[in-house]
Amino acid sequence: MRLSxxxxxxxGLFLLAVLAHLGFFDLERLAxxxxxxxxxxxEMLPPDVGILPTVGxxxxxxxxxxxxxxxxxxxxxxxxxxxSTRRLFSSWISGIARxxxxxxxxxxxxxxxxxxxxxxxxxxxxxTLGIAAYTVGYLAKIYAxxxxxxxxxxxxxxRSTGASKLQLVRFVILPEAANAVLAQVLFxxxxxxxxSSVLGFVGAGGLGFVIQIYLQSLDYQRLATIxxxxxxxxxxxxxxxxxxxxxxxxxxxxx
Amino acid sequence: xxxTGDGTPAVQAxxxxxxxxxxxxxxxxxxxxVPAGKHTVIMGPSGTGKTTLLRVLGAILKPADGRVSVFxxxxxxxxxxxxxxxxxxxxxxxxxxxxxxxxxxxxxGSLGRIGDAKAMLAxxxxxxxxxxxxxxxxxxxxxxxxxxxxxLSGGERQRVAIARTLLQHPRIVIADExxxxxxxxxxxxxxxxxxxxxxxxNITFIMSMHRIGLARQFGDNxxxxxxxxxxxGFIGNEILETPRAEETL
Numbered sequence: 001m002r003l004s005x006x007x008x009x010x011x012g013l014f015l016l017a018v019l020a021h022l023g024f025f026d027l028e029r030l031a032x033x034x035x036x037x038x039x040x041x042x043e044m045l046p047p048d049v050g051i052l053p054t055v056g057x058x059x060x061x062x063x064x065x066x067x068x069x070x071x072x073x074x075x076x077x078x079x080x081x082x083x084s085t086r087r088l089f090s091s092w093i094s095g096i097a098r099x100x101x102x103x104x105x106x107x108x109x110x111x112x113x114x115x116x117x118x119x120x121x122x123x124x125x126x127x128t129l130g131i132a133a134y135t136v137g138y139l140a141k142i143y144a145x146x147x148x149x150x151x152x153x154x155x156x157x158x159r160s161t162g163a164s165k166l167q168l169v170r171f172v173i174l175p176e177a178a179n180a181v182l183a184q185v186l187f188x189x190x191x192x193x194x195x196s197s198v199l200g201f202v203g204a205g206g207l208g209f210v211i212q213i214y215l216q217s218l219d220y221q222r223l224a225t226i227x228x229x230x231x232x233x234x235x236x237x238x239x240x241x242x243x244x245x246x247x248x249x250x251x252x253x254x255x
Numbered sequence: 256x257x258x259t260g261d262g263t264p265a266v267q268a269x270x271x272x273x274x275x276x277x278x279x280x281x282x283x284x285x286x287x288x289v290p291a292g293k294h295t296v297i298m299g300p301s302g303t304g305k306t307t308l309l310r311v312l313g314a315i316l317k318p319a320d321g322r323v324s325v326f327x328x329x330x331x332x333x334x335x336x337x338x339x340x341x342x343x344x345x346x347x348x349x350x351x352x353x354x355x356x357x358x359x360x361x362x363x364g365s366l367g368r369i370g371d372a373k374a375m376l377a378x379x380x381x382x383x384x385x386x387x388x389x390x391x392x393x394x395x396x397x398x399x400x401x402x403x404x405x406x407l408s409g410g411e412r413q414r415v416a417i418a419r420t421l422l423q424h425p426r427i428v429i430a431d432e433x434x435x436x437x438x439x440x441x442x443x444x445x446x447x448x449x450x451x452x453x454x455x456x457n458i459t460f461i462m463s464m465h466r467i468g469l470a471r472q473f474g475d476n477x478x479x480x481x482x483x484x485x486x487x488g489f490i491g492n493e494i495l496e497t498p499r500a501e502e503t504l
Binding site: 153156157158160163175176178179 | 349351
């Protein structure tokens with residue numbers, strides 16, 4: 001088939017063209033980059049673990065922010081995604097709800113953090129709200145698509161018992177989507193932990209503030225410690241979410 | 256109102272036309288009358304419009320032309336709760352919620368009588384719980400009440416689906432290709448239980464089937480649909496006795 005060759009070929013050429021435009025084939029520059037990487041690496045070692053007691057509080061703040069922000073965003077995304085479900089509401093209502101979710105999603109999380117710093121002042125509250133806002137935009141879209149995929153036969157069968165819209169949500173849409181709903185919240189939590197470590201750059205609390213200080217003072221050994229800490233948290237989160245998946249996701253493989 | 260006894264048919268279709276796409280008729284001028292208290296089986300080859308006909312009779316689809324009435328009331332003018340008290344519908348794939356238990360699925364049959372606030376908290380009245388248990392008992396599946404549906408076998412799911420519809424207390428139950436993918440002995444046992452339940456609750460059953468043996472066992476009244484039209488003269492059980500019946504379909 002012609003198509004099977006044409007598509008990868010065009011994609012490959014496109015990628016090469018874009019990379020060239022971005023300076024990827026500037027060999028002299030790349031070599032300099034490699035040298036710098038070596039210098040940076042050597043300046044980071046060994047990590048300075050003496051700062052652990054000092055950054056402990058900032059670390060904990062980051063974890064708090066991402067948990068609270070994810071949960072807040074999740075709760076707010078549920079009504080928005082239900083209103084976005086075309087199978088339940090008129091195209092008018094679902095259209096408006098989808099528009100709101102798309103609008104929220106357009107703004108990156110760092111920008112949300114800046115907005116909330118302006119609104120509620122410096123500190124972790126701004127970070128938490130920023131994370132929550134970004135989470136709403138993302139989950140509302142994912143959940144709306146998920147809810148729309150509910151098996152129409154189940155909807156019909158339960159609707160014919162005289163169930164109201166709210167009852168359909170409670171007894172059909174949410175239980176049918178439960179696995180994916182949980183999986184997406186866990187994904188979002190992992191994502192937010194990483195994202196929240198940079199929110200301190202704009203004064204929204206957490207590790208980011210410390211990272212910024214060490215970056216500006218070229219204190220790479222201390223920076224390395226922080227990066228390792230973030231890695232540890234992400235690994236711990238991975239472990240927790242794997243455990244949650246194993247114990248709470250239903251293994252519904254049946255048809 | 257006592258719908259049975261005064262001769263009003265349980266379901267009546269008058270010159271019903273239906274198309275999913277413009278003028279591509281799936282049902283053409285279908286008229287039929289289902290007597291109350293009897294069990295009617297609709298037969299016909301696959302792709303002939305049986306599912307569509309049942310969905311029109313159950314007011315899930317609105318006919319392009321013609322009228323469907325249950326006990327004299329036009330179905331498409333009824334509000335959903337009134338309709339749910341008259342007609343229960345069991346789709347071909349049963350429409351059970353896989354992650355919920357058998358009992359929870361059966362309890363959904365009572366949603367038409369329960370307010371939103373109570374339903375949100377899953378606070379079903381004690382008498383509804385009792386009825387749900389009784390319906391599971393009647394279908395012989397009470398011992399699996401707490402199992403999630405995804406762990407049940409095909410036959411067990413059929414029983415749960417019927418139990419849910421029984422809890423709805425409808426006057427008529429419409430079931431699409433019911434028990435069609437079960438082996439004959441199991442299908443026959445479930446259909447016997449359904450007949451018993453139907454007699455006790457005074458329910459009129461309408462089912463589509465493609466197996467003549469089961470149709471003969473279950474149906475008091477057998478109708479045939481072919482290419483979206485009723486097969487004239489095919490209105491009695493006795494026709495099934497003749498070998499030609501199988502050729503007709």
